[in-house]
Amino acid sequence: MNMNKNEITPEKLAKMIDQTLLKPYVTLDDLREHCEKAKEYNFKTVAINNAPVPFCKKVLEGSDVLCDAAVSFPLGQCTIDTKVFEAKDVIEKGAGEVDYVVNIVELKSGNWDYVEEEMRRIVEACNEKGVTSKVIFENCYLTDDEKKKLCEIALKVKPTFIKTSTGFGTGGATVEDVKLMKSCVGDAVKIKAAGGIRDYDTAMAMIEAGASRIGTSAGVKIVDECRARMAEK
Template sequence: MTFQLSVTELANMVDHTLLKADAQKAGFEKLCQEADDYGFKMVAINSAPVSLCRELLKESPVHVGAAIGFPLGQTTIATKVFEVTDAIKNGADEIDYVINIGELKEGNLAYIEQEMKEIVAVCQAENILSKVILENCYLTDEEKIAVCEIAKRVKPTFVKTSTGFGTGGATVDDVKLMKEVVGADVKVKAAGGIRDFSTAKAMVEAGAERLGTSSGIQIVNEYQALVKKS
């Protein structure tokens, strides 16, 4: 299959990521400058530095995305809703939240649906993009399908494969499975372990419309070199 995206279009699918516990101001300044320079879609950060990154990107089309309940998902629905509201107030225009994986493993789909409804409702009311992180490395295919079926009803903007902090990241099979279930109603974001162009290409061809990675620069530069060569 011929890869149809331009270098600019591929760059605009990248969520440029800095989610480390020891990240400091200089790191966020670098992240935002790189995202602006390369035309990435979003900077993916924890919720504390949202206001800093919003200020750094105030003249830029790059979005500021806050990770919520990150990376374990083990906070209450009310806590996640508060964190979402606070992040939006501070300037976030995208929200990536981690589901309560334990509740899903218990088979408590009503909880997963309620959590999704409450968070997505806050985002929709503020015209903010929402992404539901499944953390697929811990889930069976049946559990992945169950969450995607809920998403098809609730309609977040994206379902997302991984935090990048679990025991595994995005796989082509998971992206295909998730896309098959959600169809045209919800988009798919692949994240975790996407470090080169060939992996990014495989995820896009499997159905991903957004890529979460800290290797966006390498991926775009690699693709640019291939385009020039051809």
């Protein structure tokens, strides 16, 4: 069910945000500050690369903010076995959610059995440990028909979320893509919008289109803007 602006409080909005820090050149001090801010705002997760998951999990102790690990990020060009191992390994090390990138080469080559097997095995690895799974489509490289086909596979496999983008491609989330994905999966699979969402109005447009999770590095700004809008009422 789509939500509208009147239903969103700053607290609810914060719990819809994966606060992202995926740049390859950050320091552990940057990650510590990122996690401390996530605790302060009570975001749903910190979306991070795999290696710092144990470090970030320790910083997040005492909060219910989860580590959201990026698997085969950002290109998706690892074997299925590698992706499954990576997912299991990072879950063992403390990730509460996993976002993985589909193999776009196999997808663009029409090898849908491969795409389905990959999705199924990664989702099963997450389900075994009670961990949220998210499938990153990277819509900027796909046709609408390819997006619809991926949605059909997701309806069979049932990941927790399907996701628009890595934020590292040639384009990010669009309202049109969120609406398209929502029209395909309804309420059977949730939708995460990510990539280029840097302000409150854009985040709300994605939510009103059908997204129930937002991936962004601007979560603090977005929640602060939400508070300011509510104060004006």
